[in-house]
Ligand SMILES: Cc1ncc(C[n+]2csc(CCOP(=O)(O)OP(=O)(O)O)c2C)c(N)n1
């Protein structure tokens with residue numbers, strides 16, 4: 001905790017608070033019926049994205065999942081552009097053609113959210129191979145869930161990352177469920193991190209409600225990758241505060257399951273308590289961030305709602321990549 005500067009601590013809090021406010025607002029807005037497509041909220045899992053991304057810059061790549069808003073925000077993708085994208089507007093980061101599950105911003109090293117479970121891992125391994133060949137000390141991070149951790153594509157990517165000694169970090173966000181299926185039923189081992197041994201890489205399990213635990217584990221894995229020592233697996237144990245998708249009745253969860261986590265483990269609550277108790281941050285500074293973030297989300301929603309949709313002619317652009 002004390003190794004982080006005041007500026008870094010405030011940044012981490014701002015990232016987590018922005019994700020929370022973004023997702024809580026989307027939860028409300030989605031219910032109005034104005035947002036097209038599917039939305040999977042990341043609220044509750046903020047410390048994972050913030051803890052990992054604190055070590056990355058624009059040169060480093062990440063590959064995300066269907067639950068990708070938090071990863072995008074922590075990777076500095078523009079919040080208004082994301083909101084407009086989710087509303088399907090022309091001003092969105094992908095001109096409104098991607099929506100929630102296909103937000104990408106290559107200028108930020110954000111290779112994309114992904115509707116195909118486990119499909120981000122090979123993309124990250126490819127980006128890590130590119131970084132290795134360029135020799136620029138960049139790394140790539142693959143995020144996937146407990147469900148994604150059972151996918152063959154993830155195993156193949158982990159195997160090749162190890163065989164090629166790639167600067168690739170695999171982050172398994174274990175929120176206990178894949179849709180309605182509990183991970184203690186669908187994952188064959190007790191800890192996803194134990195699978196690392198099968199691919200000859202280190203694996204650790206960390207408390208995903210604790211920003212500092214994630215930050216430390218990610219820092220070690222990323223430093224290792226930058227030093228040319230190869231890939232790692234980090235299992236981050238956490239929970240999602242909302243359903244699998246917006247509209248999920250969550251009949252498979254105990255009635256007060258989320259309430260318990262919110263009241264006793266919440267990552268923002270713990271971060272605030274620990275940093276203020278240790279005298280590292282002032283509550284007033286955190287309150288000010290809360291207010292600024294609320295205002296920025298309010299503005300993002302208002303602008304996104306008012307923005308134009310793509311026109312039929314826009315269908316014909318962005319079909320192929322234009323190489324300079
Ligand atoms: C290859 C593939 N199989 C199945 C699906 C349907 N599907 C979408 S999300 C999901 C669950 C993913 O669970 P997990 O990886 O734990 O991520 P979480 O939703 O918990 O963040 C499934 C099965 C899909 N999109 N892609």
Ligand SMILES: [Mg+2]
Nearest residue numbers: 145146177178
């Ligand atoms: Mg899951």
